[in-house]
Amino acid sequence: MKKILIIEDEDFLRDILKRYLEKEGYNVIEAASGEIGLEKFYNDNYALVLLDVMLPGIQGWDVCKEIKRTSNTPIIMLTARTEEEDEIKGLQLGVEDYIAKPFKPKILMARINSLIKRNQLTPLEKIGELEIDKENYKVIKNGKELNLGNKGFALLMYFILNKDLVLTREKILNNIWPMDFEVDERVVDTQIKLLRKKIGEGYIKTIRGVGYKFQEGK
Structure with missing residues (x-):
């Protein structure tokens, strides 16, 4: 325990x-x-x-x-x-x-x-073309470090930890954004759009009318 x-x-x-x-x-x-x-x-x-x-x-x-x-x-x-x-x-x-x-x-x-x-993630985890260095908050793709920012990194980690599960926008808001900061669900869509652009397509799948799901790549 x-x-x-x-x-x-x-x-x-x-x-x-x-x-x-x-x-x-x-x-x-x-x-x-x-x-x-x-x-x-x-x-x-x-x-x-x-x-x-x-x-x-x-x-x-x-x-x-x-x-x-x-x-x-x-x-x-x-x-x-x-x-x-x-x-x-x-x-x-x-x-x-x-x-x-x-x-x-x-x-x-x-x-x-x-x-x-x-x-609990291993210090270095490889998912598709991505190498995640949890201890140093780094994500590397094809030998190049990606600049995800704090929120982008936290969002990616949340998806990885809940891989293959459908996550609603509400769940993502509650886990990634501070509770004393008023945001709406459009912020989630915007952040995911930016994250997709950096890590590449095929990792984050949109579940229409529900939310998003993370998978290991195309």
Whole structure:
């Protein structure tokens, strides 16, 4: 059973997250401060860390720095702050996702599941003409690195992890775009059009009236 560490000082929110995660089949370990969180992190192995920015004692940013200094464990930052500078700071520290409070627990669970699945990909995976370097966020085609951008790479990983499954535009929105950013389904179509242009035709099939499906090539 995969373990998730929640470092969050709000008892009520921590309890809600724990209940949802346990329903998804995860083993949840809790910490109410940065100090306790780091102690528990170093005493076990975790599939993912949910980390609050504003913590008593050691702040979330410093906890994040320490974890990323010694580990590739994915981190999702939880925060009541919505400033763009904070999100940029989190991404610069290597945070895999940055989610503003309040959020919908069910959507958060979907993002957690997607991130854990993505992290389970082998470091270098070949699909058709594409070579995916997960650790370095690179996609290479015929010896040339493709510039997909962060959203393009995340979208491709989501398709690969759900290969041969039909994905609705709503599912793609919930897993790729931040929950506090208002977008509509046309953004999905636009991003997929750009992704197809870069990786080539034959990988992403349109399922008329439903969504999209990823396949290994022509």
